[in-house]
Amino acid sequence: MIEIKQVSKSFEKIEAVKDIDLTIRSQNIFGMLGTNGAGKSTLLRMMAGILKPQQGEIVIDGQNVWDNTDVKKRCFYISDDQFFFPNATAKDMATFYGRYYSKFDYTRFDEMMNKFGLDGTRKIQTYSKGMKKQLSILIGLCANVSYLFCDETFDGLDPVMRQGIKSIFAKEIDERELTPIIASHNLRELEDICDHIGLLHKGGVLLSKELADLKCNMHKVQCVFPEDAKVSLYKLFHILQLNQKGRLVTMTVRENEEDIAGKMEGLNPVYHEVLPLSLEEIFISETEVVGYDIKNLIY
Amino acid sequence: MTLKISFTNLRRENIKHRIGMILVTYFFFFLYILAFLMNVQNICSGEENASAKLKMITKLSEPEFGMGIVAAGAAILLAISSFKYLHSKTEIDFYHSLPIKRREMLYLMLTNDLVLFATPLVFVSAFKCIVAAAAGYASGAFLTNTAWSIVCCIAVFAVIYLTMSLAMVMTGNTFIGILGFGVFAGYFPVMLYYLYPSLAATFFTTYCDGMEGAEYLNYFSPASLTNMLLTSYRTWEWKDHMIHLAVIAVWAAVLLVINDLLFERRPSEMAGKAMAFPAANPVIRFLLVVPAAIYVGLALYAVSFTSFKPWIVAGVIIGAFFSHGVIECIYRFDVRGLWSNKRQMLAAMAVSFAIVGFFWADVSGYDRYLPGVEDLESIGLEKSSDTSFWGKEKNGVSGETMEGELAILDRVVRENDKNTDIYNNGSVDEYRGFGHYNVRYRLKSGEEVRRQYVVSAELKDELMRQVFNTMEYKKDTYSLYTADWSLVTDIKVSYPTHTETLDLTKEQRAELFRCYLEDHSTLDYDTVKDTLPFGQILIMHGYDPKALTEDNPYQNFAMEDSEAYYLYPSFKKTIKYLRDELKVDVRTSMKELSITQLEASRYREDSDVVESLTIYDEEFINSVKDRLCYGDELWLEGIESIDASMELTATILTDAQEESYVVYTDSETLEKIKKQGTFE
Numbered sequence: 008m009i010e011i012k013q014v015s016k017s018f019e020k021i022e023a024v025k026d027i028d029l030t031i032r033s034q035n036i037f038g039m040l041g042t043n044g045a046g047k048s049t050l051l052r053m054m055a056g057i058l059k060p061q062q063g064e065i066v067i068d069g070q071n072v073w074d075n076t077d078v079k080k081r082c083f084y085i086s087d088d089q090f091f092f093p094n095a096t097a098k099d100m101a102t103f104y105g106r107y108y109s110k111f112d113y114t115r116f117d118e119m120m121n122k123f124g125l126d127g128t129r130k131i132q133t134y135s136k137g138m139k140k141q142l143s144i145l146i147g148l149c150a151n152v153s154y155l156f157c158d159e160t161f162d163g164l165d166p167v168m169r170q171g172i173k174s175i176f177a178k179e180i181d182e183r184e185l186t187p188i189i190a191s192h193n194l195r196e197l198e199d200i201c202d203h204i205g206l207l208h209k210g211g212v213l214l215s216k217e218l219a220d221l222k223c224n225m226h227k228v229q230c231v232f233p234e235d236a237k238v239s240l241y242k243l244f245h246i247l248q249l250n251q252k253g254r255l256v257t258m259t260v261r262e263n264e265e266d267i268a269g270k271m272e273g274l275n276p277v278y279h280e281v282l283p284l285s286l287e288e289i290f291i292s293e294t295e296v297v298g299y300d301i302k303n304l305i306y
Numbered sequence: 307m308t309l310k311i312s313f314t315n316l317r318r319e320n321i322k323h324r325i326g327m328i329l330v331t332y333f334f335f336f337l338y339i340l341a342f343l344m345n346v347q348n349i350c351s352g353e354e355n356a357s358a359k360l361k362m363i364t365k366l367s368e369p370e371f372g373m374g375i376v377a378a379g380a381a382i383l384l385a386i387s388s389f390k391y392l393h394s395k396t397e398i399d400f401y402h403s404l405p406i407k408r409r410e411m412l413y414l415m416l417t418n419d420l421v422l423f424a425t426p427l428v429f430v431s432a433f434k435c436i437v438a439a440a441a442g443y444a445s446g447a448f449l450t451n452t453a454w455s456i457v458c459c460i461a462v463f464a465v466i467y468l469t470m471s472l473a474m475v476m477t478g479n480t481f482i483g484i485l486g487f488g489v490f491a492g493y494f495p496v497m498l499y500y501l502y503p504s505l506a507a508t509f510f511t512t513y514c515d516g517m518e519g520a521e522y523l524n525y526f527s528p529a530s531l532t533n534m535l536l537t538s539y540r541t542w543e544w545k546d547h548m549i550h551l552a553v554i555a556v557w558a559a560v561l562l563v564i565n566d567l568l569f570e571r572r573p574s575e576m577a578g579k580a581m582a583f584p585a586a587n588p589v590i591r592f593l594l595v596v597p598a599a600i601y602v603g604l605a606l607y608a609v610s611f612t613s614f615k616p617w618i619v620a621g622v623i624i625g626a627f628f629s630h631g632v633i634e635c636i637y638r639f640d641v642r643g644l645w646s647n648k649r650q651m652l653a654a655m656a657v658s659f660a661i662v663g664f665f666w667a668d669v670s671g672y673d674r675y676l677p678g679v680e681d682l683e684s685i686g687l688e689k690s691s692d693t694s695f696w697g698k699e700k701n702g703v704s705g706e707t708m709e710g711e712l713a714i715l716d717r718v719v720r721e722n723d724k725n726t727d728i729y730n731n732g733s734v735d736e737y738r739g740f741g742h743y744n745v746r747y748r749l750k751s752g753e754e755v756r757r758q759y760v761v762s763a764e765l766k767d768e769l770m771r772q773v774f775n776t777m778e779y780k781k782d783t784y785s786l787y788t789a790d791w792s793l794v795t796d797i798k799v800s801y802p803t804h805t806e807t808l809d810l811t812k813e814q815r816a817e818l819f820r821c822y823l824e825d826h827s828t829l830d831y832d833t834v835k836d837t838l839p840f841g842q843i844l845i846m847h848g849y850d851p852k853a854l855t856e857d858n859p860y861q862n863f864a865m866e867d868s869e870a871y872y873l874y875p876s877f878k879k880t881i882k883y884l885r886d887e888l889k890v891d892v893r894t895s896m897k898e899l900s901i902t903q904l905e906a907s908r909y910r911e912d913s914d915v916v917e918s919l920t921i922y923d924e925e926f927i928n929s930v931k932d933r934l935c936y937g938d939e940l941w942l943e944g945i946e947s948i949d950a951s952m953e954l955t956a957t958i959l960t961d962a963q964e965e966s967y968v969v970y971t972d973s974e975t976l977e978k979i980k981k982q983g984t985f986e
Contacts, residue, residue: 018575019584057398057399057402057574058575059573059574074408076410084403086399086403090400092323103323107404107406156403
């Protein structure tokens with residue numbers, strides 16, 4: 008488990024991360040979402056022990072991560088622009104990492120390289136951007152660590168490859184308690200991978216929830232009431248957003264489907280329908296509640 | 307055990323990925339081997355005898371600058387290649403995410419680089435021994451020197467490497483890191499070393515210490531330490547350099563601790579920025595801006611070729627503004643930095659002005675300094691131009707002579723500003739007879755204070771009458787009294803109208819010197835002032851390297867020098883010895899010579915045009931003959947009686963042929979000559 012306790016980090020006058028409190032449970036795929044400059048990479052680099060928090064601490068499995076070899080042996084950081092030695096081949100890099108990660112699985116590395124169609128003896132500088140990303144992930148997976156920090160790692164991967172990685176992650180989570188933490192500014196990219204989402208904005212956490220909880224507890228309701236009906240919807244429902252066009256009311260409600268349906272029946276609407284929300288819509292609603300226009304944050 | 311194996315593997319990986327820079331470093335060693343082989347071959351194929359060749363080849367094994375440069379170059383390259391990852395965001399993310407403690411990472415690099423340097427060094431040293439042995443010139447001294455050479459190279463490597471690594475750790479950009487190394491290397495021995503002497507020389511009229519006085523600052527620079535460690539007079543002796551090795555060891559230890567502390571605390575996010583510890587930026591900038599502003603002020607004053615000191619003020623303002631601005635631009639990688647942190651710039655400017663003001667107003671009373679007689683041990687007096695003393699330590703005059711001298715110096719000090727002004731701005735006639743004198747006040751506390759005064763003709767006579775007749779003064783002024791005579795390499799004697807080299811045995815030379823000094827010890831100032839010497843003994847000599855002192859810095863550059871000892875007609879013993887024992891046909895006057903013509907030439911007033919006057923009047927020439935002094939090869943320094951404001955040439959008839967010789971005379975005779983005709 009990763010516990011981020013009151014962590015702040017500034018770069019000169021810019022507050023990159025501000026008083027963040029966050030807990031990331033093990034065996035979850037944690038998606039860290041936010042715009043450029045939201046503090047995702049900074050937080051991830053602090054989790055990986057690269058940056059030292061100015062305030063607070065980051066505790067992984069009960070130990071502070073900063074300059075702690077025991078903890079860092081269980082973590083692997085994949086940067087958005089991973090460094091490879093000039094003229095090195097994939098095998099050279101695997102050998103290098105093998106010196107630092109004692110559980111590095113060379114056999115598995117060779118297998119996965121074959122599976123992904125990457126030539127281990129070719130110089131990495133001749134790889135495409137996507138191939139380099141794949142290689143980074145493969146090395147990270149073969150290092151056999153508990154925590155994999157991926158900074159914009161899935162950008163540039165095609166959907167098939169993303170799906171493939173997702174299934175590998177799922178298998179790794181089951182088999183050896185892997186916890187991938189993925190930072191991205193692309194919500195759609197995370198939606199099909201993550202179990203838990205944290206939304207960062209201006210150095211703070213806007214929300215952090217299980218994806219399933221978010222989806223189950225938030226719905227879009229469309230309804231039409233008789234002309235003479237006087238319904239106080241705000242008193243009945245936990246409404247996050249409400250729009251009315253003529254008699255058609257569309258509202259985003261933070262309640263589960265059964266509760267909404269029960270309350271609706273009591274109101275005798277002419278028509279009503281409870282619809283699931285996409286992750287995107289959930290975020291739009293959640294962030295608007297706290298005063299942000301998500302369209303400006305994510306797109 | 308696990309840690310050990312892992313560390314070895316990490317070392318191997320570290321080397322594997324820096325192979326390019328390591329090869330460049332090793333290429334230096336290769337060039338050094340080539341140079342060594344060429345030297346050995348040249349020596350072996352030379353004409354010298356076997357003993358000389360052995361000496362020359364043994365000399366090649368001494369610690370020297372060639373190997374020092376290899377060590378320094380290797381240290382810089384290896385430190386850059388090891389620490390440059392700190393300057394790249396991609397690389398620092400990569401390295402600092404690895405499960406290795408920062409301190410372990412630091413020591414992995416330090417130890418690896420030391421091994422990378424020491425391995426070829428030992429190989430090259432062994433190779434040198436093998437080559438020397440193969441050439442038949444191996445010796446115990448060669449092996450000992452080689453061992454010391456290894457020690458020195460490792461010392462140079464350590465201090466340069468740790469300085470370079472510190473510069474890399476403190477910065478976020480490799481170019482700035484190299485600049486930083488330049489600052490570390492040059493700040494103390496260049497920037498600070500010359501600051502006080504430059505200010506003092508500009509503002510204090512009595513300052514005479516030149517650029518000396520702050521030699522200890524050289525111990526704060528890796529470059530100067532390297533220079534001092536590898537500099538040797540004739541042969542490198544470890545005993546002469548133990549202090550340098552000890553200081554390097556201390557420095558290396560201090561740098562290691564600082565590197566250790568800063569490396570652990572260095573924020574990774576500073577990769578790509580100019581400086582890694584922004585809190586230190588104002589301090590570093592201040593330390594650079596203050597001396598830079600002062601130097602610009604002094605430089606502007608110097609290039610103005612005026613005595614208008616407000617140029618210094620303008621220079622300090624310009625210097626502070628630009629040095630502050632340039633440093634700020636570097637800090638920010640933005641030319642707009644020129645205008646930032648104005649308050650800090652003003653503070654640095656204010657401090658620069660305060661320092662300049664301190665010297666300008668002579669707040670410390672430097673030029674007015676005169677010690678109390680109760681504090682004085684002795685006073686040394688010498689002409690400012692006398693820098694070739696090769697005798698033993700100068701002790702100055704003491705006792706009553708010193709007290710009398712101090713009373714005169716009190717007036718000298720009070721008149722110094724006026725006399726300096728006359729000397730600098732007055733006409734030739736106004737400052738005729740003025741002299742620059744250096745005075746060293748040796749205090750009872752052991753301290754020595756030196757001042758230079760411009761002394762008027764009257765005060766000069768008073769001073770010299772006070773001290774000249776004492777043996778203390780003579781021993782301090784004439785090296786021959788106390789010098790090691792074995793350093794003498796050649797002796798020439800000049801007398802009308804010959805100069806000849808004397809081929810003397812050791813005993814003859816000693817006897818000649820004894821006779822001369824016996825005569826000289828009775829010489830008084832009035833004789834010196836009124837009597838023209840008829841010739842001189844010119845003594846060529848070397849210097850004892852062990853006796854080299856800061857008093858005679860020029861000795862370092864000219865290992866052989868010469869000094870003139872004038873021959874006066876009163877020097878009976880010397881003349882007798884030269885004539886009777888050495889068979890030198892010394893003439894003590896030009897009276898007996900047949901002078902047919904006397905030509906005087908001088909520069910026309912305020913002009914480059916030379917005008918001359920020729921006298922053929924035999925009667926007149928005969929009347930002044932005994933006041934002429936043979937001038938070929940004559941050193942004028944120290945001859946009080948001569949007036950050299952005109953050039954005199956005497957045409958002398960010898961063996962039915964005429965020859966011209968340079969002659970000198972006194973002021974009175976010169977006036978008579980001038981009245982003999984018109985200069986054309």
